[in-house]
Amino acid sequence: MITRSPSLTEQVKAHLKERIVGGDFEEGRIPSETELAADLGVSRTTIRDALSRLEHEGSIYRKQGAGTFVNQPGLQIKSRLEEMWSYEEVLRDHGYTPSVRVGEMRTEPAGEQVAADLKLEPGEPLIVIEKLFLENDLPVVLTTNRLPQRLVSVPVRASDARKPLYGLLEDHCDRFLSYYLSEIVPVALGTYEAGRLGVARRTPALSFEEIGFDQENEPVVNATSFFRDDLLRLRLIRRKAGA
Amino acid sequence: MITRSPSLTEQVKAHLKERIVGGDFEEGRIPSETELAADLGVSRTTIRDALSRLEHEGSIYRKQGAGTFVNQPGLQIKSRLEEMWSYEEVLRDHGYTPSVRVGEMRTEPAGEQVAADLKLEPGEPLIVIEKLFLENDLPVVLTTNRLPQRLVSVPVRASDARKPLYGLLEDHCDRFLSYYLSEIVPVALGTYEAGRLGVARRTPALSFEEIGFDQENEPVVNATSFFRDDLLRLRLIRRKAGA
């Protein structure tokens, strides 16, 4: 049962998370680190790593000298902004059963901004994929991804576009998406976006403007996303740096 | 020179951060963990902790088997959303020289929502403090904090309201602000907020709606903030959970 991959720490974290949400811990008190280490047969360091991650994501809190406790308010957060990865997963975490619709797929020359973002010459061809994520035919997220055509080694067909973007990058470009550098921009939806999302023109919405980087830290994709705020509320935990 | 408090790890992190932004590392390559440990006279674990924090905040990236490198794009982020703490600091990080103006201070009975957020009975008195953060007389952030009057042990005067909120809670309520649970909400600014921020009515803006918790994990403050998007752009790094 105890194996590598995922790491011991991840296994311990998952195990504890399960017990936490299952209400296994009376009155919200979690056993001491020493006790957990003995029970699970791992070192205290491993326990501490797992607990640190749970604390960071808001599931528990610790008080030096006192103990470790379940953090009820933190458990309400379904998906944290810094850890949103695939929109399908985000929707599932919210209890939805998401579907994906590929709105459009085309090529276009890179504009100045996108070229700078992706370290291309202006005019280099981009593959543009527009996707809509829905819950029960209700549009929730609209995304547009632009990636350099020259990265593509295996041709992309329309049916491939359904894949999550990181999967597409792996399968067709042999690149592994590592992280996004994102800006959050408030907008009043234009006619086109509002139409796609099924809301009135000028509805206030959040948008992400972001650049995705691969493991080599090379920019591989430029993405813009719009959210239906009434269906998907973005949450996060803010704390002092270094805490 | 080497002392406790801040922790060794924090000192190492600060030291490395300085060298990173100072361009000390040729071609972006950072010495190996073993080497750093020997140079600085600390254990590899301490080095790893410091590097992990730098990696998490986007200053560096690591490639197993290859090495550790400076992450130029990540260095552009002045203040990360999850680690915004005091708006004055955020503005300073952006190169501004911020000033604070206390707009209004009053008491009002708690409405249903705020009462639920702060675990109060509806109608309990709240202290409401509205503050405006400016750069060169240009308003950038407008915040409204609501805290239960009964938490206050030392009376709050108008001059006290200038303090950062966490300082006010410490001095007057003996509570220590631990974290905020925040929602990001897109809005079209109303007449009042637009006026305070010096922009046109209906300008799209981001707002935070959040609850602040203390070390005991008790809710202590309800806060709403509005941002001038043209002066303060919110950025963050999104990565896969657990990475």
Added chain:
DNA sequence: CAGTGGTCTAGACCACTTT
């Protein structure tokens, strides 16, 4: 193959809370 980061262990000592 040597060198790098990734994971894990066992144990020490400290700071703090609670009784």
Added chain:
DNA sequence: AAGTGGTCTAGACCACTGA
């Protein structure tokens, strides 16, 4: 005083990269 989390060490072994 006893028990808790916070920090740090030294060392082992693994997985991966690149020459």
